Amino acid sequence: MSTTTFEAINKFNVTYAACIDEDTLEAWPEFFTNDCFYKVTTIENHQKKLPAGLIYADSKGMLQDRISSLREANIYERQRYRHILGMPLIEEETDTAIRAETAFLVSRVMRGGKMDLFATGKYVDELQRDGDRLLLRKRVVVCDSISIDTLLAIPL
């Protein structure tokens, strides 16, 4: 295993998580390639190979649209996430691409202080090297629970 790759993915993931947790969502699509694929699903759907997602995007434009919609159109109570990430499990690495999986815990804190463990799961990723940085060509967010409390507005 390449230590540098391990460190690079770690750095990438914590930056990604901070982007969401610090509510700088407009920068979130920039972690992806233009022709990216992003999906939020559950372990049951993933194992049964059921293709639908709670969020399903096959372009960076669709990710940008999701953030625009969250900012301008959708109505949901003020809330924040805190991502706690595991270490990446690197499954395959080439000069240009990496396949890796990383576990996450996400707490959701609502206006008024109600705090719950909102989601746990793993990112199933295909990362692409772009100069010195990494970009997500594909991120499938596989949640461990089939059940979502109330709504999933902010992406994971």
Added chain:
Amino acid sequence: MSIKPRSLASEWPEGVTSIPYWLYQDAGVLKLEQERIYQGATWNYVCLEAEIPNTGDYRTTHVGEMPIIVTRHSDGEIYAFENRCAHRGALIALEDSGNAKELTCVYHAWSYDLTGTLKGVAFQRGVRGKGGMPESFRKEDHNPRKLRIATLCGLVFASLDDDVPPLEDYLGDEVVRCVERVLYKPAKVIGQFKQMLPNNWKLYFENVKDSYHASLLHVFFTTFRINRLSQKGGVIVSDSGAHHVSYSAIDPKEQESAEYQAEKLRSDKDGFRLRDPSMLDGVDEFGDGVTLQILSIFPGFVLQQIQNCIAVRQILPQGSQSTELNWTYLGFEDDTPQMEKMRLKQANLIGASGFVSMEDGAVGGFVQRGIRCAGDEFSVLQMGGAGISSSDYRATESSVRGFWHAYRSYMGL
């Protein structure tokens, strides 16, 4: 000196234009609903035939709060029975789904065939002549409750009432026709999700039937200036009031009108547009120009078609102030990869993260919290008058009133 407590429940005046809030709060109401609605003369959606295609396939779900098992028998028929062992009441099946020749309770290994008939009692004759059940014990006297089954276009409904009308009569011709319109060929499951709603089940079912809120709460289409002017629509309420269909369709006359062209021009010039509108790419697969059809079947089923995004929803109470919403996203067996891709992308509109549905997950909770100290107060349901009839407009609460009309009748309230 004695203090007489104030009565919990305010009187519910006749009619369906004011609804007391205690109906959403009281545990006793939920108990009565279980008895009179879910176990009464209603048809409850339980699963799709596509989920239990083969002999021995089973699926566990609920009718109201009652756990049940739905099975496919070797005779090809579907059966359903209470998921409760006749011995000590434990769940018989513990998985969401599976395939089995018989079902055996893990507690004391009492076993059941796929119709829910008790077939085996472990150590019924005792061990080495000692113990065992008395001679008087007859297995045929001990079965979990069995449900009647009816199917329509691959949807499986169950009823605990022996006198429930046939499903088609229960729904009425118009609702049956609207189910057949969408599910006109074999469907396949493309995703399943569960959403837990922080509110009484009725608040969600009312929300489904409420055509008044759609353009006010859900502003995705208007924000992104996705033109809806060309739409005409209406609401169908079944004669019983219990079921409804809300629909909108492209109006070709409107599309040619000056207002439409002016609006199109305005929205084309506006900068606030989707970066990737391919999410909304779709085809008129039903050939009738109907772009949206939301159909509800009392007491807890929804079939939705939003363009090519097809899903069924099962609404189940989880106590009086929490609701389980089970989404099954559908395609058709003969979908091309392109068609399936369109459905998957359009599915961004629906579900717990849906551009036009995420608000519905939260708004019931806003009501539940808002009414916390208002059990004796009433909501106002007067939009469009006091009637429960069908209309060719949607600024009405007629289908919500229809629900309450049916509700009062089943509940005897």
